[in-house]
Amino acid sequence: MTPLQNLALAAAALGAGAMNAMAGGGTILTFPTLVFLGMPAIMANATSTVALLPAAVTSMFGYRREVSTHRKWLKTLFLPSLIGGITGSILLLRTPEKVFAGLAPVLVLFATVLFMVRGALARRFLPTSGDAPPQPGQLSSGHWALAWGLQLGVAIYGGYFGAGIGILMLALLGFLGLTDIHAMNGLKNFFNLCINVVAAGYFVMQGAVSWPEALVLAAGAALGGYAGARFSKRIGQDKARRAVIVIGLLVTAILAWQQLAK
Structure with missing residues (x-):
């Protein structure tokens, strides 16, 4: 790679890491950058997943205190994250990516x-006692199964393509009644790490990764x-929520433009 290509990749990676820590969508920066530099689309997707794994670890570290207060949610949605991640990665290497993209x-x-209306939805469908966020044990069997199934679907998408997965997980956590944006970001980063670990492992075993770019x-x-994790906590919950919404709309616009441009 030329110095200019390395600079472009580094800039995309910095932005992607920060976006993933706050709301997800980092793949939107890394994937098209790799494709623009001439890498085949499926290899670009796999390489992006592997490359963003360290960012998932560091952003998870940035939210370690918030995550420690929601251990029951970690245990509840851990397994569907792993199963979905490996399923999605297998699908990526066996089916055309444009179908799902x-x-x-x-x-x-x-x-x-x-995510914008998650508070009203949570109050309507998941009443809780007091102002405390709900725990998995407070959910009915139907809501628990729904949460498990939705996280499985999100994880499959994450293992397959992954763009916007953070928005999907934040929306799911909001629907389940969580209200602390920083705790939600921490949980999202943990589940994203679970998904990416198994997906990246499969991509590496299948030789689908270009290591210099990764x-x-x-x-x-x-x-x-x-940096994104620390910045998100410093700007306050209201501003962080607005940032999540703006990033979500931006990711939507970019994805739509990519599809229309094909």
């Missing part, structure tokens, strides 16, 4: 709107992920 703008837009992206994304 074509649905991405609709999925992300729906998730963003759902290493450049990984270094920039790790720094961006930690």
Whole structure:
């Protein structure tokens, strides 16, 4: 790679790491950058997943305190995250990516709107006692199964393509009644890490990763992920929520433009 190409990859990685820490959508920066530099689309997708793994770790570290207060949710949605991640990665290498990528703008837009109205939905469908956020044990069996199934679907999408997965998980957590945006971001980062670990492992075993580009992206994304986590907590919950919505709409627009440009 030329110095200019390395610079472009590093810039995309920094932005992707920060976006993933706050709301997701980092793939929107790394995937098209790799394709623009001449990499085949499926390899670009797999390389992007592997490269963003360090960012998932560092952003998770940035939210470690918030996550520690929601251990029951970690245990509840851990397994569907793993199963979905490996399922999606297998589908990616066996089916044309454009079939699923074509649905991405609709999925992300729906998730963003759902995130915007998540408070009203949670009060309507998941009443809780007092102001405390609900725990998995407070959910009915139907709601628990729905949460498990929705996270499985999100994880499959994450293992397959992943753009906007953070928005989808934040919307799901909001629907389940969680209200602390920072705790939600921490949980989202943990589940994103679970999904990416199994997906990246499969891509590596299948030889679908271009390592020179992956290493450049990984270094920039790790720094961006930690910085994004710290920045999100400093700007306050209201501003962080607005940032999530703006990023969601931006991701939707970019995905739609990519599909129309094909």
